[in-house]
Amino acid sequence: MRIESLDQFEALKAQSLENEANRKQQVLVCCGTGCLASGSKKVAEAFADEIAKRSMDATVDLFVKSTGCHGFCERGPLVVLNPQGILYTKVKPGRVEEIVEKTLVGGEVIPGLLYKDPVSGERVEQYGEVPFYRHQVRVAMRNIGRVDPTDILDAISQGAYSGVAKALFEMTPHEVIGEVATSGQRGRGGAGFNTARKWQACKDAPGERCYVLCNGDEGDPGAFKDRSIMEGDPHSVIEGMIIGAYAVRTNEGFIYVRDEYPLAVVNLTIAIREARKYGLLGENIMGSGFDFDIKISRGGGAFVCGESSALMRSLEGKTGEPRAKYVHSTDKGLFDLPTVLNNVETWAGIGAIIDRGGAWFASMGTERSKGTKAFSLVGKVKNTGLIELPMGTTLRHIIYDIGGGILKDRPFKAVQTGGPSGGCVPEELLDLPVDYEELTEAGSMMGSGGMIVMDDRTCMVDVSRFFLAFLEEESCGKCTPCREGLKQMLHVYDRIIADKGIDGDIELIEKLAAGMQLGSLCELGKSAPNPVLSTLRYFRSEYEAHISDHACPAGVCRELTAFEIIEDECDGCHLCFKACPVDAITGVVKELHLIDHEACISCGACLDVCPTDSIRTFPKHEGARFNNV
Amino acid sequence: MAETLCSDLSKAEEILERYPPEEPALIQVLQDVHRAYNYLPCDVLERVAEALDVPLAKVFSVSTFYKAFSLEPQGDTIVKVCTGTACHIRGAGQLVEELERQLGVGPDETTEDFKFTIKTVNCVGACAMAPLVIVGEQYFGSAKPAKVSKYLAEGCADEN
Numbered sequence: 001m002r003i004e005s006l007d008q009f010e011a012l013k014a015q016s017l018e019n020e021a022n023r024k025q026q027v028l029v030c031c032g033t034g035c036l037a038s039g040s041k042k043v044a045e046a047f048a049d050e051i052a053k054r055s056m057d058a059t060v061d062l063f064v065k066s067t068g069c070h071g072f073c074e075r076g077p078l079v080v081l082n083p084q085g086i087l088y089t090k091v092k093p094g095r096v097e098e099i100v101e102k103t104l105v106g107g108e109v110i111p112g113l114l115y116k117d118p119v120s121g122e123r124v125e126q127y128g129e130v131p132f133y134r135h136q137v138r139v140a141m142r143n144i145g146r147v148d149p150t151d152i153l154d155a156i157s158q159g160a161y162s163g164v165a166k167a168l169f170e171m172t173p174h175e176v177i178g179e180v181a182t183s184g185q186r187g188r189g190g191a192g193f194n195t196a197r198k199w200q201a202c203k204d205a206p207g208e209r210c211y212v213l214c215n216g217d218e219g220d221p222g223a224f225k226d227r228s229i230m231e232g233d234p235h236s237v238i239e240g241m242i243i244g245a246y247a248v249r250t251n252e253g254f255i256y257v258r259d260e261y262p263l264a265v266v267n268l269t270i271a272i273r274e275a276r277k278y279g280l281l282g283e284n285i286m287g288s289g290f291d292f293d294i295k296i297s298r299g300g301g302a303f304v305c306g307e308s309s310a311l312m313r314s315l316e317g318k319t320g321e322p323r324a325k326y327v328h329s330t331d332k333g334l335f336d337l338p339t340v341l342n343n344v345e346t347w348a349g350i351g352a353i354i355d356r357g358g359a360w361f362a363s364m365g366t367e368r369s370k371g372t373k374a375f376s377l378v379g380k381v382k383n384t385g386l387i388e389l390p391m392g393t394t395l396r397h398i399i400y401d402i403g404g405g406i407l408k409d410r411p412f413k414a415v416q417t418g419g420p421s422g423g424c425v426p427e428e429l430l431d432l433p434v435d436y437e438e439l440t441e442a443g444s445m446m447g448s449g450g451m452i453v454m455d456d457r458t459c460m461v462d463v464s465r466f467f468l469a470f471l472e473e474e475s476c477g478k479c480t481p482c483r484e485g486l487k488q489m490l491h492v493y494d495r496i497i498a499d500k501g502i503d504g505d506i507e508l509i510e511k512l513a514a515g516m517q518l519g520s521l522c523e524l525g526k527s528a529p530n531p532v533l534s535t536l537r538y539f540r541s542e543y544e545a546h547i548s549d550h551a552c553p554a555g556v557c558r559e560l561t562a563f564e565i566i567e568d569e570c571d572g573c574h575l576c577f578k579a580c581p582v583d584a585i586t587g588v589v590k591e592l593h594l595i596d597h598e599a600c601i602s603c604g605a606c607l608d609v610c611p612t613d614s615i616r617t618f619p620k621h622e623g624a625r626f627n628n629v
Numbered sequence: 630m631a632e633t634l635c636s637d638l639s640k641a642e643e644i645l646e647r648y649p650p651e652e653p654a655l656i657q658v659l660q661d662v663h664r665a666y667n668y669l670p671c672d673v674l675e676r677v678a679e680a681l682d683v684p685l686a687k688v689f690s691v692s693t694f695y696k697a698f699s700l701e702p703q704g705d706t707i708v709k710v711c712t713g714t715a716c717h718i719r720g721a722g723q724l725v726e727e728l729e730r731q732l733g734v735g736p737d738e739t740t741e742d743f744k745f746t747i748k749t750v751n752c753v754g755a756c757a758m759a760p761l762v763i764v765g766e767q768y769f770g771s772a773k774p775a776k777v778s779k780y781l782a783e784g785c786a787d788e789n
Contacts, residue, residue, distance in 0.1 A: 033753070033754065033755050033768070034755050034757055034758050034770070036768065037755060037758055037761070037767075037768030037769070037770045038758070038770060072757075073755065073757035073758055073770075074757045074758065076758075218754065219751070219752070220752070221712075221713030221714040221715070221716075221717075221751050221752035221756075222713055222714035222715045222752065222756050223752075223754070223756075224752075224754030224755065224756055224757075227754035228754075258754075259660075259695075259696075259697045260750060260752070260753050260754065261753075261754060297656075297657065298656075298657065298660055299695075299697075300656050300659075300660070300691075300694070300695025300696065300697045300698065301695050301696035301697035301750075302694065302695050302696060303751065314656065315653065316652065316653050317651075317652040317653040317654060317655035317656050317657075317681075317683075317691070318652070318655075318687075318691065319690055319691055319694040319695075320694065320695075376756055376757075378714075378715040378756035378757055378759065379714075379715050379718055379719070379756075379759075380718065380719075384715075384756070384757040384759075385757045386757075416714065419714075450714070450756075452714045452715055452718065452756075454718060458718050463714075463717075463718070466714065466717050467714075470751060473751075474751070476694075578775060579773075579774070579775060581723065581726065581727055581730070581774055603722075603723050603726070604720075604723075605720075605723055605774060608720065
């Protein structure tokens with residue numbers, strides 16, 4: 001049914017809320033990319049089968065809902081039981097019958113499925129009490145995990161499109177921009193440009209037509225907040241875009257989605273279709289007289305298309321090459337018309353800002369960075385996943401309180417933020433409050449919110465080389481400093497990790513970096529030296545060790561590293577034997593194992609699996625300490 | 630060479646009918662063509678260029694710019710290893726090596742029997758499950774080199 005007036009929308013919302021309240025016993029099964037990979041679809045099906053088998057709908061009134069990503073992907077598949085609020089982790093289809101029998105019918109909690117806090121070792125029953133969730137404040141991700149992304153009524157019951165109703169019926173476009181200005185929201189894609197100022201600039205630009213775009217080309221490796229939002233709550237993105245379109249007076253919008261995110265495309269497509277059906281997209285939205293519609297465009301798998309002008313070229317069907325920035329997109333963007341381009345998370349926050357007021361949003365965060373920010377906390381940390389926190393939260397709080405500390409309690413070395421354009425922040429800056437400026441001053445950047453935690457087994461030269469190789473591959477090749485600078489820099493890095501580094505290499509890298517920062521056309525090239533410069537700033541001694549001492553302190557770079565088994569430590573568990581890809585390890589169970597240095601390729605697979613820390617690395621040129629082979 | 634073969638153009642015609650015959654549709658058309666033919670055959674590209682009124686050189690430019698497109702026929706099953714940052718520091722490199730050992734081909738190469746093509750991708754956004762191997766449509770999180778042959782078998786079984 002089409003919504004023809006504000007009253008009809010309110011009635012539908014009330015009805016949806018009532019329906020939701022009537023579903024007394026709910027089973028929420030996370031069906032984000034992470035949990036799907038762990039088999040959550042089969043879990044959801046098993047619940048549906050179990051219910052059918054018991055025809056429980058009559059007695060317990062059970063309702064199974066496939067939701068978007070809860071963010072805690074590592075513990076997937078996740079199942080939440082409401083109203084009890086119980087979180088079960090790593091649920092296999094085989095345990096579904098037991099859950100229904102014991103917990104839903106018998107009211108008994110199954111301890112083995114509860115989350116075990118790696119810090120305290122205790123089992124946590126309640127979803128909200130799990131440290132990973134307890135510290136979070138969710139705005140952009142407010143409905144993810146709570147709603148079925150393919151059910152628009154479910155989303156409406158949780159407040160979706162209320163912001164649209166308020167904007168269209170109670171506010172002028174001018175007031176909408178004013179409210180967003182009050183919120184102080186800055187772009188969540190990385191650069192942190194003030195949202196309201198961008199909208200105002202587009203509105204003021206001459207010309208009849210303009211566009212609003214959503215940048216869903218989340219290319220930063222290690223970041224997946226936009227994927228989760230598009231998959232788990234696509235209506236929040238659509239809602240934000242309708243409000244933005246109303247503010248700048250346009251009828252056309254595009255969402256550009258990364259090619260690597262197939263589920264996001266599916267869920268967005270369903271959401272747009274449903275929104276059209278209910279008159280929330282298309283002509284005369286909610287009977288307000290305002291027309292707006294959205295098309296989805298899939299990317300072609302090019303990192304540079306996350307750059308605004310490259311994204312617009314790609315939408316035009318061209319190769320995604322950026323252009324010089326003295327022409328602003330808000331003046332001449334897509335098809336040379338004024339264009340507002342915002343990130344997925346930015347759009348997702350707009351509905352809440354209009355609905356609850358800009359002042360509410362601005363009450364969170366720091367002086368210069370308002371509101372909350374989504375991060376993907378990944379790498380060598382115990383609790384990996386997606387989190388949203390007020391700006392200004394310290395890195396220590398994020399990594400130790402929410403992340404539960406470093407995997408295997410190894411020493412922390414650095415956290416990489418901002419993707420290939422960001423940098424590595426060392427231990428001495430762990431108390432840094434995270435906002436746009438603080439990160440930039442530390443030589444990194446906010447970027448799209450990736451936080452990759454690294455331990456002492458991560459080589460900073462190798463990590464920098466990784467980003468360079470990534471960027472060298474992704475550079476569009478249009479401007480020389482970026483194209484050639486990256487190639488030459490990578491050449492120097494390859495030399496260093498191959499134990500062929502020479503005096504002056506560090507200075508050469510710095511010189512190339514300065515040239516690229518100065519001469520590159522777009523931010524990809526300008527910011528490409530960031531990982532290099534930040535690791536040189538905080539971990540220069542590691543570079544020097546590679547070049548002068550012919551040693552990789554982290555034991556990662558293969559040409560510099562050898563492995564051996566410490567005689568008194570090895571208990572002969574045989575795991576390294578099984579893990580070795582080249583059969584370089586000999587030994588039988590319960591006896592000392594040995595590494596054949598001739599056959600060993602220094603991959604480190606044995607060290608990763610060793611439960612007793614009996615394998616040590618040493619610089620290749622030093623020779624083994626123990627008498628292995 | 631694949632170019633000398635004549636492709637069945639009827640699938641391309643069907644795709645072209647779904648889009649307005651103009652340049653902005655080019656990438657979307659190429660994506661559909663790629664899915665239908667498993668790569669971008671040369672003669673189909675010529676037809677696309679003609680239908681959308683875009684110079685063939687531009688069609689090639691777009692086809693070679695984006696990573697999603699291949700001008701070579703692909704294997705029945707695409708095996709992707711995520712080499713994003715989180716996967717990199719959790720050992721994606723070893724997974725690529727193990728795949729190379731097992732299949733005898735490297736990244737962006739296809740086995741002789743056209744069963745598998747190995748690809749590396751820069752992050753699939755499932756970093757919490759790092760490292761990842763994706764066989765066909767099946768995702769394998771916290772992947773281990775020792776289990777690579779199992780992933781290949783399971784991923785293929787799932788496709789059929």
